[in-house]
Amino acid sequence: MKLIYALLFSLIALPLPLQADDGPPERADVPEEFRWDLTDMYADKEAWEADVRRFESLLEDLAQYRGTLNRGGKQLLKAIEAYEETYKVLGNIYVYAGLSSFEDLRNSDNSARFSRGRSYMARFEEASAFLRPELLAIDPEKLEDIIDSTPELRPYTHWFNEQLRMRDFTLSEKEERILAAASDPLGKFNNVFAAFNNADLQFEDVTDGAGNTLTMTQSRYGDALVSPDPVFRENAWKSLFSGYQQWGNTLAANYEGHVKGRVFEARMRGFDSAMQASTYGNGVPSEVYTNLLKALRENVAPLQRYLHLKREALGLDTLQVWESYAPIADPPYKDIPWERAQTLVAEALEPLGEEYVAIYWKGFEEDWADVLENKGKRGGAYSWGTYSSKPYFSMNYQGNFGDVSTLAHEYGHSIHSYLSNANQPYVYSGYRVFIAEVASMTNEAILFQKMLDEAGTREEKLFLLESYLSQFRTAMYRQASFADFELQAHTMVENGEALTRENLDALYAQVFEDYYGDSIEADPLNDGEWSRIPHFMRTDNFYVYQYATSFVAATAMARKILNEGEPARDRFLAMLKSGSSDYPVELLKRAGVDMTTPQPVLDTVAVMDSLVDEFEALLAEGG
Numbered sequence: 066m067k068l069i070y071a072l073l074f075s076l077i078a079l080p081l082p083l084q085a086d087d088g089p090p091e092r093a094d095v096p097e098e099f100r101w102d103l104t105d106m107y108a109d110k111e112a113w114e115a116d117v118r119r120f121e122s123l124l125e126d127l128a129q130y131r132g133t134l135n136r137g138g139k140q141l142l143k144a145i146e147a148y149e150e151t152y153k154v155l156g157n158i159y160v161y162a163g164l165s166s167f168e169d170l171r172n173s174d175n176s177a178r179f180s181r182g183r184s185y186m187a188r189f190e191e192a193s194a195f196l197r198p199e200l201l202a203i204d205p206e207k208l209e210d211i212i213d214s215t216p217e218l219r220p221y222t223h224w225f226n227e228q229l230r231m232r233d234f235t236l237s238e239k240e241e242r243i244l245a246a247a248s249d250p251l252g253k254f255n256n257v258f259a260a261f262n263n264a265d266l267q268f269e270d271v272t273d274g275a276g277n278t279l280t281m282t283q284s285r286y287g288d289a290l291v292s293p294d295p296v297f298r299e300n301a302w303k304s305l306f307s308g309y310q311q312w313g314n315t316l317a318a319n320y321e322g323h324v325k326g327r328v329f330e331a332r333m334r335g336f337d338s339a340m341q342a343s344t345y346g347n348g349v350p351s352e353v354y355t356n357l358l359k360a361l362r363e364n365v366a367p368l369q370r371y372l373h374l375k376r377e378a379l380g381l382d383t384l385q386v387w388e389s390y391a392p393i394a395d396p397p398y399k400d401i402p403w404e405r406a407q408t409l410v411a412e413a414l415e416p417l418g419e420e421y422v423a424i425y426w427k428g429f430e431e432d433w434a435d436v437l438e439n440k441g442k443r444g445g446a447y448s449w450g451t452y453s454s455k456p457y458f459s460m461n462y463q464g465n466f467g468d469v470s471t472l473a474h475e476y477g478h479s480i481h482s483y484l485s486n487a488n489q490p491y492v493y494s495g496y497r498v499f500i501a502e503v504a505s506m507t508n509e510a511i512l513f514q515k516m517l518d519e520a521g522t523r524e525e526k527l528f529l530l531e532s533y534l535s536q537f538r539t540a541m542y543r544q545a546s547f548a549d550f551e552l553q554a555h556t557m558v559e560n561g562e563a564l565t566r567e568n569l570d571a572l573y574a575q576v577f578e579d580y581y582g583d584s585i586e587a588d589p590l591n592d593g594e595w596s597r598i599p600h601f602m603r604t605d606n607f608y609v610y611q612y613a614t615s616f617v618a619a620t621a622m623a624r625k626i627l628n629e630g631e632p633a634r635d636r637f638l639a640m641l642k643s644g645s646s647d648y649p650v651e652l653l654k655r656a657g658v659d660m661t662t663p664q665p666v667l668d669t670v671a672v673m674d675s676l677v678d679e680f681e682a683l684l685a686e687g688g
Contacts, residue, residue: 078158088280088592092169092439099403100464102432106161107455113178116158120185120250123151134199136208136213136495144652145221148193149491155189156451158182164449164457166396170264171443182426188250194241200225201232223646224492227362234345245335251330254323255602258316262599263443268308273297278600281305283444284461287402290390291467302387303598304592309597312567316596320554322396327606328558339555349499349647354548354610359667361545365580367674368542371534372584374677376685383586392534394675397525398466403436405464410476410487413512414557416626424480428456433479435459446471448478448505448561452494456482466532472514477505481641489644498608500649502615503622504641527683536679537673546580548610551601569595617669618658624659624672633657 090101106115130144163180166175200208212218212225236244268281271289274296281304287300301669309316324339331342376384378533401409411425428434435442438461448458456479462468478516481504486494513533520526550573554564562568570592575595577587595601600609625633640656653660 074626088282089284089438089440089442092442095309095437097185099436100432101164101435101457101459103161103164105431106157106164106451108180113161113665116154116653117181117185120151120154120158120189123147123154124189126229127151127181131195133201134376136194138211138218139265141211142215142217144196148178148196151189151193153452153491155185157453159186160449160451160454161494167443167459168435169439170260170443171441174480176260177482180256183252187246189243190245190441191529195238195243196230196622197228197235198238198241200228201235205229209300213320214286220490221492231346234336234342236334240333247330251326252604254326255604256371257319258323258599258602259443261312261316266308266312268304269305271297271300274301280395281308282438284438284463288463288465289349290387291392291396291465293392295388295391297539298387298391299385303588303590305597306588306593307517310593311591313570313593313596317564317566317569320569320596320601321558323602323606324555324558324564328476328555329494338559339498340552340607343605343617347499349497349498349650354552354607355612356663357545357610357613357617357666358549358552360663361542363540364551364667364670365582367670367677368538368580369582369584371538371673371677371680372581374681374684375531376584384584385586386588386591389585392528392587393531394524394527394565396466397522400464401466401469402464403462406464407470409469409513410473410508411514413515416511416634418632418638421480421638424483425476428476428483431455432459434475436462438463446475448475448482450479450482452486452491456480458487466528470509470512473508474505477508480504484638484641488642489646493644493646496643496645497612497649498605499614500640501537502612503618504652506615506619507622507626507637509536511627514623514627514670520621527680527687530676530680532674534673536616536671537676539672541613542580544609544612544616546576547598547600548607549611550576550595551607554595555607566593571595614660614666617665618653618660619673620669621658621665622656 107116119558121493124649127144127147129141130147133140134144159182162175164177166172166179168175172177183274203211208225212222215422218225235241263283271281272278273292274294277577279297279396283305285633288307289297292298292301327339327342334342336345340354341351344354372384372389375393379388379391381388392682407429411422414422414425429432433455434457436464443459446458447461448456450456458475458479460468460471462472478501481496481501485496513529513536517526517529517533520529553572553576554569557568557572558564573595574587574592577591581587598609622633622637626637636656640652643652650660658665
């Protein structure tokens with residue numbers, strides 16, 4: 066039973082408010098049509114406080130079940146139902162506080178409310194820490210008899226199996242309570258980074274090729290990398306990376322604290338490593354992680370060949386990091402109106418069926434999304450919701466093709482949540498992070514393929530093909546290199562080594578060279594890129610490898626849907642509707658992709674290799 070983190074508007078065409086050179090607008094200046102509506106969760110802060118009081122009452126009621134789980138099926142069922150009811154209320158409290166805080170991280174009232182939400186989460190984990198140890202203390206045969214004799218417990222069979230598989234890694238109730246109480250302070254490293262990254266960190270202004278001075282922001286950085294202006298690209302990249310460099314020692318200390326916290330918890334539970342603790346906890350064999358890294362390390366040729374071709378297309382002697390995302394031609398898709406973006410994605414997703422597309426439009430009617438950047442708004446894009454809320458998602462739309470792809474991606478998360486919630490009981494409504502990105506990346510792959518197939522000119526096809534190859538680079542190879550770095554950083558701590566700024570820079574530089582070879586000339590500032598990757602700081606760390614495995618699974622899934630039609634589509638939708646009713650690798654197998662072997666990774670590498678061939682042929686056509 067997990068909170069969902071996969072983490073709209075009137076269909077009238079609305080112009081995007083312009084972002085002034087002094088940065089994005091204040092949130093109050095963003096039209097309501099571009100903001101999500103959280104009043105569906107709580108009408109006001111008083112309603113939120115009322116649920117806090119309800120949660121505290123439910124938490125007291127939950128305590129009465131401690132020491133009673135072996136008294137028969139009816140008592141066990143009551144305890145589980147009390148646990149679920151408390152967690153449902155807590156979920157709404159926590160997610161609403163988080164979403165409100167993310168609207169403007171400078172708002173101290175909302176930040177304080179989110180901090181309270183984290184504290185309530187820790188209190189709940191502490192109060193419910195008795196549940197698993199007591200379950201595991203029941204003789205397995207007796208527990209089976211209890212479940213068989215109580216029909217109301219049978220829907221929880223897979224949930225019971227999930228608890229029992231943790232037998233070797235579950236501590237005594239007292240020890241579990243201690244670890245639960247420690248979860249809040251150990252999670253503060255992530256909070257420190259989030260506050261620093263989204264609210265406190267400032268960058269030097271940058272100039273473009275025309276001499277204009279521009280305010281540098283996280284959102285503007287993404288646009289700068291794909292700008293046709295080489296001066297703007299270089300200055301923006303150096304501004305952003307220099308901003309992190311000056312805080313390198315602080316960020317290294319914060320990251321070391323985070324890693325040590327994860328290693329501590331893994332060791333206390335008896336896992337061989339923090340990586341094993343993460344993968345096992347998510348129901349994923351560790352071999353999936355190691356197979357991915359091995360397969361891609363041994364098959365970097367398509368990645369490097371693509372980047373060498375890009376360097377030649379750009380007419381450069383060497384490819385600097387800030388040039389590696391540069392467009393090889395003027396983008397044929399730009400300044401895309403929001404309404405057009407909505408339609409482009411909807412048309413692309415038609416192979417997923419009428420039900421899927423209807424849910425897509427339902428989200429716009431019900432204000433699921435927060436579309437535009439504003440001062441203090443959390444960067445990036447994410448989807449987040451609860452069992453009873455709308456599946457909200459956030460992005461910072463700027464009107465480029467990448468934003469259209471992001472819309473398809475985040476909507477994949479939200480529709481996954483919607484379908485899972487609608488088709489599963491609460492106990493199975495959440496889905497594992499291992500499978501979360503498959504839905505979103507399948508949407509992206511279908512969008513890219515449709516637009517590639519319908520491209521009317523060489524320029525359009527070249528742009529789309531290069532954009533798609535960039536996805537292979539960033540979602541598969543880049544995320545795998547991040548996972549490689551993350552694994553080695555944790556191994557260093559497990560071996561008693563310190564994570565200093567110098568050690569982390571050296572490790573990152575070596576991993577970067579291992580994957581990219583001589584295809585990119587890395588500026589020394591690039592060695593510190595580890596310090597700006599927010600996913601390294603997640604409390605459920607070892608997350609990034611799942612972007613790569615999900616990209617692999619999504620590539621296979623999209624090709625099956627487009628080639629096989631209805632049978633493959635139905636398998637895919639069945640997976641989305643399954644929530645966590647089975648282990649994620651098993652859900653993917655039933656959908657047609659077996660991630661327990663390296664073959665899907667090798668197949669995806671082969672797909673990229675063929676696309677690089679197309680890319681090379683198109684470049685040759687232009688002389």
